Amino acid sequence: MIYSIRLTIAHYYDQPAANSRHLVRVMPRTLANRQNLTTHLLEVFPEPESRSEAVDFFGNKTTFCAHRDQHTEMTIHMSCNVDIHPPQKWRDVSLGVADLGRVCETLRDLGSESPLHFLGPTPRLPPNGAIRDFANDLFHPSDSTVANVIRIGKALHDAMTFDATATTVDTDAADAFHLRRGVCQDFSHIMIIALQSLGIPAGYVSGYLRTLPPPGGVKLEGADAMHAWVRAWGGPDQGWIEYDPTNATLVGTDHIVAGYGRDYSDVSPVRGYLRSSGGQQNTQAVDVAIVG
Known part of the structure; x- marks a missing residue:
């Protein structure tokens, strides 16, 4: 299955901005036996005076760009095709949470996939x-880690209401939980805190969600912008779910991974600074469709 993804992020400044430095993380990853990034293009307008590509600690594709001259808006266009592999069959072979904690105490690996980075807090x-x-x-x-993860995730979904007007990108997870309202970032942050409070390593995933539902299906919440969800570690045999x-x-074939991190700050689509005065407005538009 091949997905076509189109993303536009626009920043409009009340007063001209200059001397800006931005780190962009919007390109999907290539993940073995799951998804393969094929054709891809990332454009930034106005054209940056300098630009470079890199991979961060967690393996996410990043683009650094800098604008010295004044500009009243900055627009990022990303387009790509991603080949999604059929989902692999798996079963719950995760440890119990108590055994998981004992295993984590013995871990010494500090690589990017190590669960030790995802035990919190941040x-x-x-x-x-x-x-x-x-x-x-x-x-x-008495249940497995995976069973507890699914139960907590389902209960959180039932307790919360998706409301794009209730929170902002800077809203604390505790405040969103008190409101029982928020967007995918809030749902994910709350679930990560919940799992980590039990000793379950958990992290943040940014990516894309298929815009068009399958025949007879219902459109999923969060499909018109970059999406977020949670990964949790169930032990050495289970790995990450x-x-x-x-x-x-x-998560199945409707979800396309762009970045892994501990929380939103590690995988924010655009992060940086600039010199300006006055306010700014941001817009984001995403389209994900099957093309083959």
């Missing part, structure tokens, strides 16, 4: 008593 995801209590109420110590709490589903 500046954006401090421990929270209300979220911890929510997780504890749902935790079954991914769960989308916004839509209460294990």
Whole structure:
């Protein structure tokens, strides 16, 4: 199955901006036995005075661009095709949470896939008593890690309402949980804190969600912008699984990974600084369609 992805991110400044430096993370990854990035193009307007490509610590594709001259808007266009492999069959071979904790205590690997990076907290995801209590109420110590992950993700979906007007990109997970409203970023941050409070390594995934539903299906929430979901580690035999709490589903072929990180800050689509005065407006548009 081949997906065509088109993304446009636009920044409009009330006053001309200059001396800007931005790091862009929007390109899908190539992941063995799962997805393969084929044709791809990333354009930035106005044309940057300098630009470079790199891969960050977690293996995400990054583009650095700099504008010295004044400009009143900056637009990023990304287009690509991604070949999605059929989902691999898997079964729950994850450890119990207590055994998982004992295994984590023996780990010494600090590579990008090490669960040790995903035990928390981070500046954006401090421990929270209300979220911890929510997780504890749902935790079954006799069940596997994967079973607990799915139960907590489903319960969070049931407890929250998707509301694009309730939060902003800077809203704390604790505040979104108190409101019981938010977007995919909020759902994912809350679930990560919940899982980490139990000792389950969990991280943030950014990516894309198929815009058009299958025949007779229902369009999923969050399909008109970059999407976010959660990955959790179930032990050395299970490895990482991914769960989308916004839509209460294990991740399948509708989800295309762009970046892995500890929280949104590690994989934000655009991050940087500039010199300007006044405010700015940002827009984002995404289209994901099957082309083959």
